[in-house]
Amino acid sequence: MAFFYTIKEGFSGFKRARLSSIITIFTMTISLLLLGLFAIIYTNANQIIQSFRDKVEMEVFLSVEVDSAQTEQIEQTLLNTPGVASVIYISKDEAAKIFKKEFGEDIHSVLDFNPLPASFKVRLLPEYKNSDSAKIIHAALSNIAGVDDVMYRKTLLEILDRRVKIFIGASAAIGVTLLIATIFLVSNTIRLTIYAKRKMITTMKLVGATRQFIRMPFLIEGMLHGLLGGLLSAGFIWSIIYVTQHFISTELSEFFTVELYFYGILIIIGILLGLLGSSWSVKRFISEKIVL
Numbered sequence: 001m002a003f004f005y006t007i008k009e010g011f012s013g014f015k016r017a018r019l020s021s022i023i024t025i026f027t028m029t030i031s032l033l034l035l036g037l038f039a040i041i042y043t044n045a046n047q048i049i050q051s052f053r054d055k056v057e058m059e060v061f062l063s064v065e066v067d068s069a070q071t072e073q074i075e076q077t078l079l080n081t082p083g084v085a086s087v088i089y090i091s092k093d094e095a096a097k098i099f100k101k102e103f104g105e106d107i108h109s110v111l112d113f114n115p116l117p118a119s120f121k122v123r124l125l126p127e128y129k130n131s132d133s134a135k136i137i138h139a140a141l142s143n144i145a146g147v148d149d150v151m152y153r154k155t156l157l158e159i160l161d162r163r164v165k166i167f168i169g170a171s172a173a174i175g176v177t178l179l180i181a182t183i184f185l186v187s188n189t190i191r192l193t194i195y196a197k198r199k200m201i202t203t204m205k206l207v208g209a210t211r212q213f214i215r216m217p218f219l220i221e222g223m224l225h226g227l228l229g230g231l232l233s234a235g236f237i238w239s240i241i242y243v244t245q246h247f248i249s250t251e252l253s254e255f256f257t258v259e260l261y262f263y264g265i266l267i268i269i270g271i272l273l274g275l276l277g278s279s280w281s282v283k284r285f286i287s288e289k290i291v292l
Helices: 002-016 018-054 068-079 092-103 131-142 154-195 198-206 211-245 260-287
Strands: 057-062 084-090 119-124 147-151
Touching: 018 154, 018 211, 018 260, 057 068, 057 131, 068 084, 068 119, 084 092, 119 131, 131 147, 131 154, 154 260, 198 211, 211 260
Parallel strands: none
Antiparallel strands: 057 119, 057 147, 084 119
């Protein structure tokens, strides 16, 4: 009987204090919306940075005098080098075809011979796609007998590493600030809602109701506030993503996608915030002494 009464009281809280409930839900919606948008921007920015890193590969140019046997030996050495994920051999003829595809001109129509050297395209493991690791691998590959030169986008990696450090630091500061602000706003807004019902709490204490019995309806009400706030913020974010994807190119739209589980996480966070906020707020009023 007490269980059903608790559930009923939790839902009836909306009717008794509609304005404060609306304010609480609105506050939670805005707070979760800001947190959600920040999480999306952070995640997609990381994906864009990673896409630039994925394009970084080393090109190992072979000396002219290297024969087929030496080429196979060099390939094996490259594969055994720490940090190397895969190796693709590009012959002189294949290099000429790539030149024609990229520049629209046949190298043989310009020169009587093919000056393009044979090479290997070397792809690195994800954890080695940074400037420090790339320098070490570059030095190792350059010392292999039969290798004439090794080239890669050194400047791009250095810029990415510098920008990533700044981005992570700024993101951490903004994320923590938003989280603290969200908890503070939600807690204080729910406190106002519970303050409006302080007379009811006093009455329940006078008739001998236990602390747990008094707390439960407010905890349920806080969770309902969080649920509605989470649903509304998830709906707003879905709408923003949906509209944004219609105004950007197909290539960019891949970086502005949100998995379905993200909306579920947002709703769960809303419920937890409502639960914590109402728990902290109601504890204060329950602990107050009754003044007759």
